[in-house]
Amino acid sequence: MKRIAIIGGGASGLMAACFAAGGDTSVAVFEKQKKIGRKILVSGNGRCNISNQYINSGKYHGGNPLVVNNIFARFGLEETVDFFGSIGLPVVEEKGGKLFPASLQSSTVVRLLEYELARKGVEILLHRKVERISKSGRRFRLVTVGREEHEFDSVICAAGSCAYPPAGGSRDGYGLVRHMQHTVHEPFPSIVPVNIPLKILHRLQGIRWECAASAVQGGTVLASSDGEILFTAYGISGPACLDISRAVNEKILQNAAPAIVIDLFPSYSEKDLMNLLDSLWSDGSKTAALSLIGIMKNPMPDVLLGIAGINPGKPVRDLTREEKRKIVRIAKAVTLEPGKPRGFHEAVVAAGGVDVDEIDPATMESRLVSDFYITGELLDIDGDSGGYNLQFAWSTGAIAGMAQHRKSKIRSS
Numbered sequence: 001m002k003r004i005a006i007i008g009g010g011a012s013g014l015m016a017a018c019f020a021a022g023g024d025t026s027v028a029v030f031e032k033q034k035k036i037g038r039k040i041l042v043s044g045n046g047r048c049n050i051s052n053q054y055i056n057s058g059k060y061h062g063g064n065p066l067v068v069n070n071i072f073a074r075f076g077l078e079e080t081v082d083f084f085g086s087i088g089l090p091v092v093e094e095k096g097g098k099l100f101p102a103s104l105q106s107s108t109v110v111r112l113l114e115y116e117l118a119r120k121g122v123e124i125l126l127h128r129k130v131e132r133i134s135k136s137g138r139r140f141r142l143v144t145v146g147r148e149e150h151e152f153d154s155v156i157c158a159a160g161s162c163a164y165p166p167a168g169g170s171r172d173g174y175g176l177v178r179h180m181q182h183t184v185h186e187p188f189p190s191i192v193p194v195n196i197p198l199k200i201l202h203r204l205q206g207i208r209w210e211c212a213a214s215a216v217q218g219g220t221v222l223a224s225s226d227g228e229i230l231f232t233a234y235g236i237s238g239p240a241c242l243d244i245s246r247a248v249n250e251k252i253l254q255n256a257a258p259a260i261v262i263d264l265f266p267s268y269s270e271k272d273l274m275n276l277l278d279s280l281w282s283d284g285s286k287t288a289a290l291s292l293i294g295i296m297k298n299p300m301p302d303v304l305l306g307i308a309g310i311n312p313g314k315p316v317r318d319l320t321r322e323e324k325r326k327i328v329r330i331a332k333a334v335t336l337e338p339g340k341p342r343g344f345h346e347a348v349v350a351a352g353g354v355d356v357d358e359i360d361p362a363t364m365e366s367r368l369v370s371d372f373y374i375t376g377e378l379l380d381i382d383g384d385s386g387g388y389n390l391q392f393a394w395s396t397g398a399i400a401g402m403a404q405h406r407k408s409k410i411r412s413s
């Protein structure tokens with residue numbers, strides 16, 4: 001019987017276990033936490049945005065996009081939806097093609113995966129942190145923190161990234177794969193709020209506003225997103241900010257911070273906004289701030305005027321044409337300088353990870369160490385928000401799991 005160890009009971013490890021189990025294999029999942037699937041549980045605000053209808057390699061970043069295409073050609077959206085359907089978990093589609101379990105509850109995803117694993121005889125070892133892997137001849141030796149030693153024919157390393165330690169994110173996986181000679185590209189936080197040092201902006205703390213946000217460098221738009229921005233005590237968060245955060249952090253780490261440009265009125269052209277404001281400015285005795293409170297939440301007018309360098313108490317009749325144009329320009333493009341990236345404790349995913357050129361995407365097997373597989377977020381591929389990261393974890397896990405049978409057949413024939 002072939003013995004397979006899976007390090008990590010997260011999305012990709014559990015999927016790998018489902019596909020590796022059966023036939024002439026015994027599968028053990030080592031999970032360091034007291035529960036499996038902790039990130040699945042917190043995903044999608046407890047609803048688990050399981051995948052996305054519009055899955056394509058353009059939604060992914062990091063190493064070689066050809067690898068992403070290759071992976072999805074083998075196990076993509078259709079196969080994922082079929083698999084979840086087969087274990088009793090139909091999906092429903094929401095705005096932006098986001099797919100959720102029909103239960104709209106992430107705990108049901110973990111519960112059904114657990115049932116499937118038990119049905120297939122997979123052994124789940126909780127509180128088992130794998131500290132070391134070594135290979136001697138064709139066998140792997142795994143040592144856990146309690147000094148237990150186990151031997152296996154094949155190892156799937158699905159230990160995830162260092163994002164979001166509250167749900168188990170750690171650097172463990174990087175250490176384990178480095179020990180197996182793999183290259184790890186230094187991780188950085190993605191899908192994460194952004195620090196904006198500009199103090200006046202912090203007065204907007206708690207305000208949510210529909211915007212268009214972009215990261216711009218030297219006239220080039222690196223990333224952009226339409227949606228809500230949440231202003232915070234340190235800067236910005238909310239979906240539109242999270243969407244552009246990867247591009248912002250990547251450039252900051254290359255010492256080339258881009259500008260963050262926020263359009264506070266994305267449904268108006270500059271001309272339409274000028275016309276609207278001209279009508280609001282028909283009463284010259286209002287202050288500049290008071291003239292704007294009908295179209296913005298308090299204290300947005302004060303902050304906008306502050307950024308424009310205009311006294312909010314200035315009567316509208318005293319605003320010059322140039323000042324009026326400046327108000328419109330800034331409302332359409334507030335330009336902000338990002339601060340130091342926020343930490344992994346808030347990040348939904350970590351960009352960076354194992355160099356994918358060291359992995360065969362047909363099987364997820366290491367090109368450096370045979371019978372050693374790497375899956376999920378531990379790899380140097382990260383997706384946009386919207387179900388893309390879980391899909392990558394499901395796909396890579398399933399491929400590594402399926403590969404165990406092909407290898408078993410080759411060995412026994």
Ligand SMILES: Cc1cc2nc3c(=O)[nH]c(=O)nc-3n(C[C@H](O)[C@H](O)[C@H](O)COP(=O)(O)OP(=O)(O)OC[C@H]3O[C@@H](n4cnc5c(N)ncnc54)[C@H](O)[C@@H]3O)c2cc1C
Pocket residue numbers: 007008009010011012013030031032033036037038039040042043044045048049050051128129130131158159160161163164167168169170172173347348349375376377378386387388389390391393
């Ligand atoms: C708050 C939050 C919300 C998210 N929402 C979504 C969403 O809605 N849609 C989406 O697509 N993606 C979402 N993601 C991202 C998604 O959850 C991850 O990309 C995905 O879970 C990665 O799967 P993985 O199997 O690679 O890693 P993980 O799910 O992190 O699993 C790795 C497992 O390995 C275990 N482990 C680590 N080291 C060891 C060790 N040494 N020994 C034993 N066990 C170990 C960990 O405890 C963990 O259980 C979200 C992430 C977060 C943090």
